Amino acid sequence: MRTSTLTRGGALLTAATLALSLGAGPATADSSQTEKAATVKSPTGATSAPSFSFGASARTGGVTALANPGQANIISFDQKHVVLYTPGTYVYHGNPKINYEGSGLYRIRTRLYVGGKNQGFFDMSPYGIQLPSTVQSGHSRLGPSNLYYSGSPTTSDTTKSNYFNIRRYTTSTNTYGLLVTRVGSHITFKAQNWKIFKPSTGKYVAMNTMKLQYRKDGHWVTWKTISLNDNGTGSYSTKTNTHRRYRLAYPTTDSILGSHTEATGSI
Structure with missing residues (x-):
């Protein structure tokens, strides 16, 4: 008789344990x-604006000797996209090709158009366009440009750049x-x-x-x-x-x- 009672007690205990286990199921699901x-x-594609000139140290593979040493000319700009991301003036990566050796060229100011609207002139470095962070954003193009020389009159160049975008970060x-x-x-x-x-x-x-x-x-x-x-x-x-x-x-x-x-x- 005692054995039977223990058996029933064990069965009850097992059932209670099973019920408790099943009761925990919904909590796990939820x-x-x-x-x-x-x-x-x-990435932003920008570097701090350095002081630069178009002297020998700035020459790239795109530079060739001038047929007319008194006047430089722009071959192409190859300007990359610009990302405005922090206050200040920065050089945005490009690969301008310019014939200037022997010309005395020291500065280029190029006109910027954004969305077809003239934004004024900005400095072109040997490494790309230099822009302030306050510039207008949108579909853009560079050119024409003014070229400045040591001891010679300023000349103009009508070359236009590729299209690129100025974007906000x-x-x-x-x-x-x-x-x-x-x-x-x-x-x-x-x-x-x-x-x-x-x-x-x-x-x-x-x-x-x-x-x-x-x-x-x-x-x-x-x-x-x-x-x-x-x-x-x-x-x-x-x-x-x-x-x-x-x-x-x-x-x-x-x-x-x-x-x-x-x-x-x-x-």
């Missing part, structure tokens, strides 16, 4: 999962530009501290939107445009049982350098 996506920093000031939290089927995406450089003030201001994307078949698909507040932060919540990898992105345009985060893990 447990919180978090993924972070780091902000990817884009975008980034998140947060190490992790995207924070994703899931509890069961409820998922929340938080865009964190996205900013864009404002040339007129030399400061970063909040961006208006960021695009939430997920990875599908080897491509990024835009799912939602998240509106941002004055701090460049915004969120979006929804329900889905599908686990995906996500990122935030802003597309590059003629006047804005886009940016994005790395991909999250599957969440």
Whole structure:
């Protein structure tokens, strides 16, 4: 009789343990999962503006002897894209080819057009155009130019550059530009501290939107445009049982350098 009682007691204990174990199931299903996506920093392609001249130390492979030593001429500009990212004046990478050996050339001032509008003259260095951070952004072109010589009159050159873009830098000031939290089927995406450089003030201001994307078949698909507040932060919540990898992105345009985060893990 005692043995039977113990057996029943063991059965009851086992059932209670099983019930407790099953009761813990829903809590596990609704447990919180978090993924972070780091902000990817884009290159700017700029160097501090040095003092320069078109003397022997500045010669490149594009320099040849002049048929007329009294006058230099511009062969090409090969100007790279410009990114405005911090206050100040910088040389933006290019590969100008200029015939000037023996001419006494010491300075070139070239006209800048942005969106077809004249922005005035700016210094051309042997390494690319020199621009202040307050310059207008957009689709751009250089030329014509004025060439200055030691002991000789200024000359003009009508050569036009290739087209290039002057863009404003975008980034998140947060190490992790995207924070994703899931509890069961409820998922929340938080865009964190996205900013864009404002040339007129030399400061970063909040961006208006960021695009939430997920990875599908080897491509990024835009799912939602998240509106941002004055701090460049915004969120979006929804329900889905599908686990995906996500990122935030802003597309590059003629006047804005886009940016994005790395991909999250599957969440």
